Amino acid sequence: MVLTAIQSTVRSSTTYQHLSDRVRYARQDISRAMPAIPGLPYLYVSPFFILFAIFLLFPAAYTFYLSFFNYVGASNEILLSIQMGPLLITIPEIANLEFVGLSHYERLIFRDSLFHRSLFNTSFIFFVQVPTMVILGLATALVLDAKFIRAKGLFRTLIALPVATGLVAYSTIFLLLFNGEVGLVNYLLETIGVGSIPWLGDAFWARITLVVAVTWRWLGYNMIILLAGLQTVPEQLYEAAEIDGASRWQKFRYVTVPQLRPVLLFVIVSSTIGTFQIFAEPYVITGGGPSNATITIVQYIYNQAFIQLNLGYASAVSVILVVLVSAMSIIQIRYGSES
Amino acid sequence: MQTQDKQEALWKFGSYIFLLVVTAIVLIPLYWMLVAATIPQSEFFSWPPRLLPGTHFLENFRALQENVDFVRSIGNSIIIAVSYTILSLILCSMAGFAFAKYEFRFKEPLFYFILATLVLPIQLLIIPLFLLMVQIGWTNSYLAVILPWAANPLGIFLMRQNMKAIPDSLLESARMDGATEFQLYYKIALPTMLPSLAALAIILFLNQWQAFLYPLVILQDPQMFTIPLALADLVGQQRVAFDQIMVGTSLAVTPIFIVFLTLQQYFIKGILSGSVKQ
Numbered sequence: 031m032v033l034t035a036i037q038s039t040v041r042s043s044t045t046y047q048h049l050s051d052r053v054r055y056a057r058q059d060i061s062r063a064m065p066a067i068p069g070l071p072y073l074y075v076s077p078f079f080i081l082f083a084i085f086l087l088f089p090a091a092y093t094f095y096l097s098f099f100n101y102v103g104a105s106n107e108i109l110l111s112i113q114m115g116p117l118l119i120t121i122p123e124i125a126n127l128e129f130v131g132l133s134h135y136e137r138l139i140f141r142d143s144l145f146h147r148s149l150f151n152t153s154f155i156f157f158v159q160v161p162t163m164v165i166l167g168l169a170t171a172l173v174l175d176a177k178f179i180r181a182k183g184l185f186r187t188l189i190a191l192p193v194a195t196g197l198v199a200y201s202t203i204f205l206l207l208f209n210g211e212v213g214l215v216n217y218l219l220e221t222i223g224v225g226s227i228p229w230l231g232d233a234f235w236a237r238i239t240l241v242v243a244v245t246w247r248w249l250g251y252n253m254i255i256l257l258a259g260l261q262t263v264p265e266q267l268y269e270a271a272e273i274d275g276a277s278r279w280q281k282f283r284y285v286t287v288p289q290l291r292p293v294l295l296f297v298i299v300s301s302t303i304g305t306f307q308i309f310a311e312p313y314v315i316t317g318g319g320p321s322n323a324t325i326t327i328v329q330y331i332y333n334q335a336f337i338q339l340n341l342g343y344a345s346a347v348s349v350i351l352v353v354l355v356s357a358m359s360i361i362q363i364r365y366g367s368e369s
Numbered sequence: 370m371q372t373q374d375k376q377e378a379l380w381k382f383g384s385y386i387f388l389l390v391v392t393a394i395v396l397i398p399l400y401w402m403l404v405a406a407t408i409p410q411s412e413f414f415s416w417p418p419r420l421l422p423g424t425h426f427l428e429n430f431r432a433l434q435e436n437v438d439f440v441r442s443i444g445n446s447i448i449i450a451v452s453y454t455i456l457s458l459i460l461c462s463m464a465g466f467a468f469a470k471y472e473f474r475f476k477e478p479l480f481y482f483i484l485a486t487l488v489l490p491i492q493l494l495i496i497p498l499f500l501l502m503v504q505i506g507w508t509n510s511y512l513a514v515i516l517p518w519a520a521n522p523l524g525i526f527l528m529r530q531n532m533k534a535i536p537d538s539l540l541e542s543a544r545m546d547g548a549t550e551f552q553l554y555y556k557i558a559l560p561t562m563l564p565s566l567a568a569l570a571i572i573l574f575l576n577q578w579q580a581f582l583y584p585l586v587i588l589q590d591p592q593m594f595t596i597p598l599a600l601a602d603l604v605g606q607q608r609v610a611f612d613q614i615m616v617g618t619s620l621a622v623t624p625i626f627i628v629f630l631t632l633q634q635y636f637i638k639g640i641l642s643g644s645v646k647q
Contacts, residue, residue, distance in 0.1 A: 070550055074467035075479070078460045078520050082483070085517035089497035090489055096496065170391055173384045187633050188392050191399065193640070194629040196579035198597035199618045202604055203402050206611050212413045214401055246395065251640060258641050278380075307490050310581045310597070314604050328492050328582070335496050336586055348493045356488060 093345045097134055099127035101341035127342065134346035145347065147322055148330040151237065155326070156305040159241045164297060167249055171256035172282075186257065190250030197247075201314035204243040208315070233323030236316045240324055243311055248304065252297050259293030260286070295366035299359050306355050327351050402622070405615035413611065426616065433603075433613040439620070441592065442599040449514050449584075449595060450577040457519040457573050458566060465528025466554050470540065480529065487522045491583065499586050509590040514583070518576075524569055527642045531565040532558060568639035571632060578625065596621040 138145050170189060174182055192200060207215050208229040216226040229239045267285045276284065287294075309328040312318050318325035318333075325333075327347065335344035405413065408423035433439050467473070468480050498517055499508075507513040535558055543557050559566065581597045588594060594602065600621060603614045629636055 071467040071471040071473040071476075074471070074554070075464040078464035078525060079479075081460065081516060081520035082486075082522075085498065086486060086489070086494065086520060086522075089494040089501070090486070092497035092500075093493050166391075169387065173388050176384060178381050179384065179388065185388055185392060187630065189395050190633070190637070191626065191629065192395060193636070194575070194625045195399070195622050196597055196625075197581050198579075198600045199622045200398075202600055202614050202618050203398050205604060205609075206405060206615065207398055207401065209609075209611070212410070212611060214413075246398065249391075250395070254637055254640050303488075303490070307492060309492075310601075313581075314601055331492055331495075332582070332586075336499070341496050341500070345496050348490075348496065352490060352493055355490060359488065 093348050096127070096342050097346035097349050098129060098131060099342045100130050101339065102126040102128055130342070134343050135350075137343075138346055138350060144322065144325070145327075145330060148325045148327045151324055152306055152308065152326045154237055155240055155244070155308065156302065158237075159244050159305055160298065160301045162241065163245045163249060163252060163301060164294070166245065167252035167256055167297065168294075170249070170253045171260055172286075174253070174257055175260040186254070190254055192247050192249070193251045195247065197310035198314055200247050201243065201311050204239065204246075204311075205315045208239045208242075230316055231320055233320060236320060236324045239315060240308070240311050243315060244305070244308065248301070252301065255297055256290070256293060259290050263289040291366065295363065298366070299362050302358050302362065303355055306351065306358075399622075402615050402618055405611060406619040408612070410610065410612040425612070429612045429616040430620075432610070433616050436606075436610070436613060437591065437594070437599050437602055437617075439599055439617055442594045442596050443620070445511075445593060446578060446595040449511055450574050452511070453515045453519060453577045454570050454574045456515065457521050457524055458570055460519055461521055461524030461528045461569065462532075462559065462562065462566065463554065464525050466532050466558050468525070468529040469532035470535065470537070470553075470558075480525075483522045483525055487526070491518075495583055495586055498583070502587055508587055509593045511593075513587045514577075514580075514595075517583075521573065524573065527565065527569055528562075530642075531562055535561055564635070564638070565642070567632070568635045568642060571628070571635050572639040572642075575625070 173179060174186060179185070195203075207213055210216060210226065210228060210231060213229070215229070220226050227235055229235045263286060267289065268281055271281045271285050307328055308326045309332065312324045312326050312329055313332075316324040318329055328351070331344045331347045331351070334340045334347060404419050404422050406422075406429060407426040408419055409425050409428070412419060412423065430439075468476065494517070502508050502510075502513045539561075540553050540557060543553055548556065578595075579597060580595070581601070584595050584598055585601070588598060591599075591602065596617075600614065600617050603610065603617060
């Protein structure tokens with residue numbers, strides 16, 4: 031964890047520690063003799079765990095359960111009337127459901143072309159966006175790490191500024207910028223003679239627009255993490271490489287990249303998870319169009335669940351999404367930690 | 370030797386150019402948003418493009434407020450984000466304190482179990498949470514948005530990591546002075562942890578301020594819309610009134626920018642706390 035800065039603020043309270051050194055043994059006796067309040071730690075963690083169980087664990091399990099059912103309508107039974115027999119907890123019925131077994135999964139995997147489309151779109155964004163952003167983020171971090179650059183703090187703050195724009199806020203900005211009629215981007219392109227590009231009207235360009243938007247939003251975030259990673263690379267390694275006559279590229283390839291490996295891995299894995307969860311951008315910028323060319327998996331879940339009310343089917347898509355994302359993360363971590 | 374110097378100078382020059390280009394690309398959309406918010410939509414076309422903000426801000430804002438109750442949605446966002454942040458800080462710091470400073474049965478398994486849930490995408494939870502809120506009649510309520518994410522696994526993780534740095538001797542000397550166990554948390558741990566609490570608070574606030582998918586599902590009454598929902602609602606209308614949308618976007622983003630620029634060290638600390646170093 032990158033927490034040294036936080037911890038150093040705590041260490042400033044060393045005056046206490048000095049006092050404590052002198053009476054350490056006496057105090058240890060006292061604290062051992064003190065009547066411990068047996069349930070106290072549980073009292074501290076229980077508010078967290080109650081909410082955690084109701085709003086995180088239960089829904090996660092219920093999604094899995096729901097994926098084997100068809101949603102027929104809201105149930106009249108009272109919620110959370112969990113029958114607590116002797117160690118028997120039945121899953122509460124919050125909807126009238128019809129058991130359909132694995133048929134949702136069968137339909138999803140073999141027959142649902144719109145789902146396949148959303149999977150393709152999400153993968154396209156993933157394969158173009160993640161490498162672009164990681165390379166660009168790394169380049170920016172490397173430049174900002176160079177000794178000769180002035181006003182580093184200012185540049186870092188400005189490049190990180192999009193992190194503070196909300197998903198919807200920045201999406202609306204890009205909706206305006208890439209608009210075919212009033213968009214500034216097309217206006218500039220026309221003026222320099224390239225001609226206007228149908229950003230939101232063409233399948234390929236609509237996907238590219240999403241890639242540009244997502245990269246713009248997350249570049250600064252990844253740059254900050256990579257920059258922090260770069261600053262932990264020991265200076266001696268570069269000096270040793272220099273003595274051996276290493277070129278700039280060789281220093282990057284044989285010192286920076288191996289040292290930065292864990293941080294790079296974190297950036298890649300979290301970007302992967304991020305791109306598979308994209309929703310606000312296509313919802314606002316492209317609306318999933320043109321003709322479903324930019325519909326993402328999460329958007330498909332949203333449409334299935336809250337527009338068509340196929341809650342069971344949408345749950346099955348959610349389960350597939352979790353499996354996909356976990357599998358990708360595990361593969362990346364496995365591959366990335368090999369030395 | 371001289372060619373090497375030249376190469377070095379070229380390298381430096383190139384680095385600066387790269388940095389300036391990246392910064393410009395990042396800033397131009399934000400600047401254009403501010404310009405667009407202050408001019409009527411008809412002037413979006415003008416060539417050369419408008420470089421300076423106009424004076425049409427109030428007119429655009431009036432049109433926006435007539436179209437959607439934007440002031441109300443700012444109020445909703447503030448209520449939700451502030452109460453969520455406070456509640457989550459209390460829950461996470463209390464539990465984090467227990468995990469860092471006390472010994473109890475099942476401590477390790479409980480903690481690693483919480484950590485494991487960090488990988489769950491929130492989309493997985495949305496459908497059952499929606500059903501749950503419908504059943505208990507909480508849709509279109511603040512509580513429905515605030516409660517579910519208050520038990521934040523990342524928050525508890527950060528709090529535990531940071532609270533480990535509180536010296537045991539500090540707590541013990543307070544005990545000797547007659548502090549109750551709760552005072553240890555309230556009077557010793559919280560004040561010492563102020564910087565990391567601030568970092569977490571900013572991340573929590575920002576997440577809630579920007580949250581979209583879950584509020585979109587739970588809050589269907591325009592009166593209850595948060596800022597992101599109100600903005601998305603504007604985009605969804607028949608005629609896309611970009612001037613109004615840009616006023617709304619600037620109003621949503623500018624306060625956050627000010628917070629970002631003044632408290633950016635905490636922002637960055639918060640971002641970094643979420644990352645893995647080794």
